[in-house]
Amino acid sequence: MTIHKEGYTSIAITLLVIFVANALVHYLIPDNELVVWGVYILSFLLFFTVLQFFRNPKRTIITDDNIVLCPADGQVVVIEETEETEYFNDKRIQVSIFMSPVNVHINRNPVSGEVTFFRYHPGKYLVAWHPKSSALNERTSIAVRTAQGREILFRQIAGALARRIVWYVKEGAAVKQGEEFGFIKFGSRVDVFLPLDAKVDVKIGDKVSGGLTVLGRFE
Incomplete structure (x- = not known):
């Protein structure tokens, strides 16, 4: 390590x-x-x-265009249908992973493709499980379109302890599934917004590993 x-x-x-x-x-x-x-x-x-x-830690990433890899280590705390209002402006399946201070804090690309959208938002530092943290806290939003034309959005969200979000991507860049796209110092939360027809492979309470756990599948 x-x-x-x-x-x-x-x-x-x-x-x-x-x-x-x-x-x-x-x-x-x-x-x-x-x-x-x-x-x-x-x-x-x-x-x-x-x-x-x-x-x-060293990890062997197995890539697959039909799956969505978990972007972070932690615990699944949200799986719900929601309205994504920043980029898609339509209904999506939101899957949220809470990163505690004892988790690995590296964030990994859930899919391969082109970054079609990136925004950084300065903000507050509410606890990561606060219902308004995804809208009020310091955060980034990143959308990636795969070679098959599927598009997902994932969001780094700072928490009460995490006071610095780091990212390594920009609009127009090509990203590879499983590779690092950022880092949240001292943990927090990552939200992933999937198409409604995607199949979610995890359930609330599951412990997940970035780049290893399959979060969902494209139908």
């Missing part, structure tokens, strides 16, 4: 904070072993926690 490039700065800052905190403890209260060891333990836990936020 390797560390994702988005974690380099955060890990460096964490190491600096740990170094300063430990130096201050040694300088101010060098004889209090209980406090010193307490700071050691807290420093280790902090470093380990930040490190696992940015882990980048």
